[in-house]
Amino acid sequence: MKRTHALAAFSAALVVAGVSGCTAAGGDDGTDGPVTISIMETKQTNIDAINKVIPGFEAEMAKQGKDIKVDLIADQLTDEQFKTKMTQQLVAGQAPDVLDIGENMAIAWSAAGYLTPLDEYLEKWDGWSHYYPAVKEAITRQDGHVYNLPSGAGVQNFFFRKDVLEEVGVETSQPETWDELIDRLVQVKEATGDTPIVIPAGTAWGGGTWNEGFQPLLGGTDTEYYDRDSATWNLQSPGWLAVFELYDELVSKGLMPVEDLQNPNPWEPTKYVKFPAGDIQVAAQGTWGWRFDWGPEGATPIEGLDEKVSTWQYPALAAGDQPYGWSSTGGGYAIPEKSEKKEAAMEFIKYLSSGKPLAEQLTASGAASARDDLDDVAPYSEEPHLLQAGKDLADSVYVVTGDGADQIAQAVSTATEKILSGEADGRQAYESFVKDATDLLGPSLVKQ
Amino acid sequence: MTTIVDLPAAAQDATRQPARRRRRVRSTWPIVAVLLGPSAILISLFIVLPAVYGLWLSLTNTQLTGFAARDPKFVGLDNYVYLLTSSDFLASLGQTGTFLLFSAIIGQTVLGMVAAILLSRPWVRGKGVFGAAILMPMVVPEVVASLAWASVLATSPEGTLNRLTSLFGAEPTSWLQTVPMVAIILVNVWRGLAFAMIMFQAALEDVPVELIEAARVDGASATQVFRHVTLPLIRGPVFLYLLLTTISTVGVFGLVYFLTRGGPGGQTRLAAIYIYERALQFSQIGIGSAASIILLVIVLVLGVVYVRLAKVKV
Numbered sequence: 001m002k003r004t005h006a007l008a009a010f011s012a013a014l015v016v017a018g019v020s021g022c023t024a025a026g027g028d029d030g031t032d033g034p035v036t037i038s039i040m041e042t043k044q045t046n047i048d049a050i051n052k053v054i055p056g057f058e059a060e061m062a063k064q065g066k067d068i069k070v071d072l073i074a075d076q077l078t079d080e081q082f083k084t085k086m087t088q089q090l091v092a093g094q095a096p097d098v099l100d101i102g103e104n105m106a107i108a109w110s111a112a113g114y115l116t117p118l119d120e121y122l123e124k125w126d127g128w129s130h131y132y133p134a135v136k137e138a139i140t141r142q143d144g145h146v147y148n149l150p151s152g153a154g155v156q157n158f159f160f161r162k163d164v165l166e167e168v169g170v171e172t173s174q175p176e177t178w179d180e181l182i183d184r185l186v187q188v189k190e191a192t193g194d195t196p197i198v199i200p201a202g203t204a205w206g207g208g209t210w211n212e213g214f215q216p217l218l219g220g221t222d223t224e225y226y227d228r229d230s231a232t233w234n235l236q237s238p239g240w241l242a243v244f245e246l247y248d249e250l251v252s253k254g255l256m257p258v259e260d261l262q263n264p265n266p267w268e269p270t271k272y273v274k275f276p277a278g279d280i281q282v283a284a285q286g287t288w289g290w291r292f293d294w295g296p297e298g299a300t301p302i303e304g305l306d307e308k309v310s311t312w313q314y315p316a317l318a319a320g321d322q323p324y325g326w327s328s329t330g331g332g333y334a335i336p337e338k339s340e341k342k343e344a345a346m347e348f349i350k351y352l353s354s355g356k357p358l359a360e361q362l363t364a365s366g367a368a369s370a371r372d373d374l375d376d377v378a379p380y381s382e383e384p385h386l387l388q389a390g391k392d393l394a395d396s397v398y399v400v401t402g403d404g405a406d407q408i409a410q411a412v413s414t415a416t417e418k419i420l421s422g423e424a425d426g427r428q429a430y431e432s433f434v435k436d437a438t439d440l441l442g443p444s445l446v447k448q
Numbered sequence: 449m450t451t452i453v454d455l456p457a458a459a460q461d462a463t464r465q466p467a468r469r470r471r472r473v474r475s476t477w478p479i480v481a482v483l484l485g486p487s488a489i490l491i492s493l494f495i496v497l498p499a500v501y502g503l504w505l506s507l508t509n510t511q512l513t514g515f516a517a518r519d520p521k522f523v524g525l526d527n528y529v530y531l532l533t534s535s536d537f538l539a540s541l542g543q544t545g546t547f548l549l550f551s552a553i554i555g556q557t558v559l560g561m562v563a564a565i566l567l568s569r570p571w572v573r574g575k576g577v578f579g580a581a582i583l584m585p586m587v588v589p590e591v592v593a594s595l596a597w598a599s600v601l602a603t604s605p606e607g608t609l610n611r612l613t614s615l616f617g618a619e620p621t622s623w624l625q626t627v628p629m630v631a632i633i634l635v636n637v638w639r640g641l642a643f644a645m646i647m648f649q650a651a652l653e654d655v656p657v658e659l660i661e662a663a664r665v666d667g668a669s670a671t672q673v674f675r676h677v678t679l680p681l682i683r684g685p686v687f688l689y690l691l692l693t694t695i696s697t698v699g700v701f702g703l704v705y706f707l708t709r710g711g712p713g714g715q716t717r718l719a720a721i722y723i724y725e726r727a728l729q730f731s732q733i734g735i736g737s738a739a740s741i742i743l744l745v746i747v748l749v750l751g752v753v754y755v756r757l758a759k760v761k762v
Contacts, residue, residue: 084728087512108513108731204709259603259625262712269603403514410730421713439530440730442516 035344038167039098040086042077044101045292049364053357057348068344078265080206090114091210093338099150102314102331104207104405106139109334110147113402116335117145121346127354130371132393138329142402149353150332152367154287155325155392156216157311158197161281168192174323175315178246185255188281188295195257197282198270201247201416202261209416212284216326217243219399221317226401232447233404235434242317244334244433245426247419258420272300278308286328287389291366298366327396329370362386368393407440506738512731527738537739539714540722541746544698547633547718552697555637557690560644565674567645568652579645586642589745594706597635601707624708632704639703640696644689652678652686687758694750698743719743730744 041047043408054070061068073096077085083105089095090109101109109115122128135153139146158181165172165184168191176180188196200213218225222239226232257280260269271293274280285293294302294309302308313323333349335342352358353371359380362369368389374380375387401408415433418424424432438446506527509519531537563582567575579657585593600608601623610620623631655678663673679686701720704710710725717725719739727736 080729087731088728091512111515112511112513112517202711203714204711259622259712262625263603263622264706264709264711406513406730417711417713423713440732 008122008325034069035073035341036342037098037341037348038071038073038096039100039348040073040075040096041100042075042079042082043292044076045297045362045364045367047072047074047076049361050352052360053352057319057351060351061347066344066347069345070348078206083207086311090336090338093336095336095338097339097341098334098348099334099336100332101148102207102211102432103328104211104409105121106148106331106334107141107402108406110141110143110145115147115270115335116339116342116345117147118149118335118338121143121350122146122149125350127350127371134327134368134393134398135329135370138327139332139399140400142228148332148334149349150329150370151352151358152332152365153327153363153370153390153393154367155327155328155389155396156212156286157313157325158283158307159275159283159285159289159311161275161278162310163308164188164192164278164281172310172379174312175303177316177325181312181315182249182253182255185250185282186253189253189255192279192281194274194279194281195255196280197250197255198257198261198275198280199247199250199284200261200266201256201413202266202420203413203417204262204264204266204412207406207413208267209413210405211328212286214243214247214416215399216284216314217246218318219312219326219397220324221321223397223399226399227399228402229448230447231402232445233401233408233437233441234447235437236447239317240433241427241430244415244419244430246317247416248426248429251419251422256420261420262417276300276302276404277281282312287368287386288366290383290385291364292364295366325392325396327393327398329393329398404441404445406439407445411437411440477596487536502740503642505733506741508734510734512733514731517731523734527735528742531739532744536714536717537719537722540717540719543629543715543717544719544743546629547636547700547716548694549702550638550694552640553690556640556644556693557632557686560635560641560689561648561686563641563645564648564652567649582645583642585639590702591706593635593639594703597631598707601631625712628630628708628712632707632716635703635707636697636700640693644693647685647689648682651682655681669693685757687754691751691754691758694754695747698747 039050041050050072051074054072058069062185075082079102083102086095086099086101086105087109090112091114095114106115127393131150135150136146139148139150141147155242160172162172165188168188170184170187170191175184180296184198188194199217200208200211202209205213218239221242222237225234225237225239227234247256251258257270257274260266260274263269270280271283271285275283276294283289290305292298294300294305296305313325315323333352335345335349339345352361354373355377359374359377361367362374363379363383363386366386368386369375369380370393375390380386414436415424415429418432419426419429486677507522507524508520509516509523509526563578566572567579572578588596602608602610603620603622604610604624605614605620607620607623609623610618611619659677659681660673661675668676699720700718701724704716704718705721705724708716710721720743723736723739723743726732726739
């Protein structure tokens with residue numbers, strides 16, 4: 001009996017010691033004394049860029065009498081993996097103090113209440129007045145608050161292999177309509193035997209199918225697919241069917257690399273192998289292609305990039321449309337609602353979003369500035385492609401959406417997968433999309 | 449008037465025994481509580497509680513993202529009705545059934561039995577090498593195994609299988625695109641074969657040699673000996689293995705997800721992948737939980753069937 005009681009007491013002591021140990025492990029609250037904030041980056045270029053600016057930030061804070069340290073969590077993940085992982089951490093209150101997120105994540109997480117509204121901080125910050133009005137509009141969520149500050153902006157266009165097209169005698173001027181572009185793609189296919197164009201599609205590409213593939217095509221021909229006033233998705237808007245039929249035409253004519261698109265990590269064989277090799281000649285791609293994907297320090301550098309590659313705007317899909325670029329400005333830095341170091345985190349975000357630190361990040365990732373006062377700041381000022389993209393932002397098309405973007409992305413990827421696998425034509429894919437999207441969104445998010 | 453009758457000694461002893469047992473129980477319960485307590489707490493915390501919570505979630509429209517995440521509501525059996533009328537979910541159950549039948553029940557079990565029988569033959573040479581070769585897939589971590597197979601089945605001409613087929617003049621094939629289900633079945637057979645072999649080998653060693661020799665003396669062929677002597681004697685371990693492999697195969701996720709992500713066109717979207725997509729990628733925890741409960745019920749039913757067929761105590 002005595003031994004039993006001793007064992008029980010020992011177990012209880014262990015539990016108490018564990019609990020008190022956990023309590024004692026708590027730390028600073030972000031207001032007094034030294035503060036360590038954490039930021040997570042998932043792309044090597046961003047990891048390098050943030051690593052580079054951290055010492056400057058810490059020194060700057062020290063000058064202001066604040067002892068703030070930054071812990072960079074470098075974890076190379078795809079956007080889908082990051083979203084899945086971070087959603088769990090946000091729910092559990094374990095997320096880093098500063099997040100670098102995409103637009104769909106910003107929409108989904110702000111609606112769920114996981115992110116801190118930044119309005120009060122931004123009103124007190126003079127840098128906020130330098131953001132383009134269109135950018136401010138794009139990042140204002142449907143509850144009227146701003147939850148993320150753009151780390152950069154981009155314009156999505158078609159990057160094409162000028163050298164290959166010239167070699168096979170195909171016209172390289174801006175195609176005005178999709179019919180014109182498809183004629184050229186058919187010529188390239190006949191000359192090379194390749195599948196000449198890659199546009200994100202299917203489930204393997206994850207959220208990119210919607211963000212970088214379908215939405216830029218849809219937004220150029222139809223801006224009514226999301227109704228901001230009622231915060232609902234208009235699934236009957238005519239652009240949906242037109243874009244599904246375009247995908248179908250590209251697939252049925254053998255112009256898209258269907259097998260590659262159905263593989264895990266479809267961007268690897270397409271954008272990182274075949275486009276650099278000249279075996280895919282046209283790719284839907286954002287400004288970051290100049291640096292992040294194919295730049296000298298990018299994922300797969302293309303030697304002589306400026307001579308070999310050029311860009312077209314998206315051609316017109318329907319009668320009356322004009323060629324256009326699609327801007328993407330919706331993501332950026334955010335602070336979790338459960339962070340206990342919001343003040344310090346905001347200081348870091350402001351530092352990252354100003355002057356030279358911002359110029360260095362934009363240059364590293366190949367993004368345009370969302371601010372009007374950066375064109376003269378090196379090294380950004382030395383990047384003609386990025387400066388041009390910044391100018392193009394003003395004329396680019398963008399449709400602000402809201403809650404449900406994730407579900408739409410899911411339904412679009414499933415429906416385009418059916419086109420890739422030959423299971424559905426354009427209309428059938430559209431019908432399947434409407435059914436899935438209606439199921440996933442629920443009645444409150446679908447325009448009646 | 450009360451008559452006192454002396455009970456026989458044995459009867460007196462019998463009446464004393466429950467009291468003594470009660471005293472013994474009373475005196476040992478603290479040690480029993482201390483010994484069983486931690487495991488009972490752990491089982492409650494990490495198995496019972498999550499299962500009950502999962503059941504509750506399956507009856508709600510809980511989501512992790514969007515405005516719906518702020519205010520989950522009780523929806524009764526809506527998630528179950530949705531799933532049981534969803535062609536995608538039913539297709540994933542069908543694919544899980546195909547995967548289970550061909551990779552675990554037929555592939556692993558039959559080949560595991562063949563390997564075990566071969567290794568039990570005294571005339572077989574190089575048993576050590578053979579056994580090690582079969583055991584190797586089991587000790588390799590899942591991610592490493594997936595990477596190895598991704599390389600074997602790679603689309604490019606450099607893929608190992610394409611190199612082999614090119615020796616016969618064949619063009620490179622995208623194995624994971626053209627025959628995705630066959631590919632993942634083969635990979636799972638490869639991975640699970642060792643466990644089957646070990647279990648069957650142990651069972652075969654317990655079969656009395658005299659019975660086999662007696663059957664042979666009576667003129668039974670090798671097939672007849674196996675069919676009528678060996679197999680009935682190892683029925684228990686065989687069904688136990690079937691139970692275990694069913695549970696583990698229905699739960700296979702990493703091996704398949706890494707190779708195909710459930711594609712192409714959902715052709716290898718096993719139930720576990722469907723649940724992952726719904727619950728974690730699309731943040732629909734309510735629907736994901738309901739799908740998990742349905743899968744749990746299916747596995748339980750299969751488990752009961754196996755146990756009944758084997759008439760073994762588990």
